[in-house]
Amino acid sequence: MTAITIRVQQEPFDFGAECAQFAKGRQDTGAVVTFCGIVRDHEDAALEMMEIEHYPGMTERALDKIARDAATRWSLTEVLILHRYGPLTPGERIMMVATASAHRAEAFAAADFLMDYLKSRAPFWKKETTRTGSDWVAAKDSDEAALSRW
């Protein structure tokens, strides 16, 4: 059985505390992989704000399904997906995933899989505000193509 935790929240999260707590003290876990997404400034330093919109209800369902799919494909002891919404500024942490497994390769593959699916199967939309205006971030064809890896 995989312990799955899904959290969708507006407030900041404490990445360090989440990492410290995740799979803590488990003796059946040999490997933990974490990923954290951060609001990155544009090369021309023009990003003032990133706003994340989501679909309450569907978001939690979609994330739970992605986590359960990962737990079916790999032998995982724990999975965490945490994603924020609302306004964020450059340098702020947007989201994280964490995977725990007996073995390294499974923890890595599962974290990579979670990110690929989260990116184009969970109902989040990013809007960027720069000095010159606001626009929605376009999905990349490569994001959709990445799903065929799995």
Added chain:
Amino acid sequence: MTAITIRVQQEPFDFGAECAQFAKGRQDTGAVVTFCGIVRDHEDAALEMMEIEHYPGMTERALDKIARDAATRWSLTEVLILHRYGPLTPGERIMMVATASAHRAEAFAAADFLMDYLKSRAPFWKKETTRTGSDWVAAKDSDEAALSRW
């Protein structure tokens, strides 16, 4: 330029604090991947201790070389490798790596690469003590084979 940190130490490390501090507040970083290796108990719950021996001097050089190789292959803003030696008990954290990049795929690939090389190119040796005796952990052929992925 990639900020590289290498630490080899006997004392425990605070995985949460390391994750919290790593690439903190950087606006050029969009993705952080961390890996943590944990002493895992045997299926038959017989592991009492894991002792890690290393080659002081060469260890730091080897880890620094692996980190620099990763920074050459991928565009990374920060790399951390931290590895303990000495006696450890099941559930204790052995080591961690962390990679920061503008982009997710690079952070993932670099962390995976660091682990593959660290596993069979850094001078650490594990000895396990179970209820029935002590023995050195044998390297796996698959560990050496994994290097050909890169």
Added chain:
Amino acid sequence: MKLDILYFAWLRERIGLPRETVETDAPTVAALVEELRAREERYALAFSDLAAVRVAIDQELRDFDASLEGAREIAFFPPMTGG
């Protein structure tokens, strides 16, 4: 039947509201989209390129030819950009 229709991201902005309730007999999502397009210019604009629109029925991603039978909540939105 009565359907709750939700719009997100630029679809919400173009249509000018986050949700509405409509009375419709459309058998499929595609038919519903045709009805909406016929209503007003802002709908026609929002749904002008369906390749850029995704749809969920009762919070599950579906295709445009999916049946609306038994559906209660339909959501339209652009391709997702989480992570």
Added chain:
Amino acid sequence: MKLDILYFAWLRERIGLPRETVETDAPTVAALVEELRAREERYALAFSDLAAVRVAIDQELRDFDASLEGAREIAFFPPMTGG
């Protein structure tokens, strides 16, 4: 020449010491290993299967046919098991 020789893990245990200084004219690692093997049974035992032994010259991994010219510190150890 004088060489510091270090042993790690089961090589250290079989030989019974972590380091020693030897006086040798061996031109290569392989020649040095032959000299060590000829010394005592415990060395012969430790170096009985070179496929299971790795060598570093001055803290860099090298092959057994590597030259010892200019070398100061030679380390022998099993395949590494970090991570």
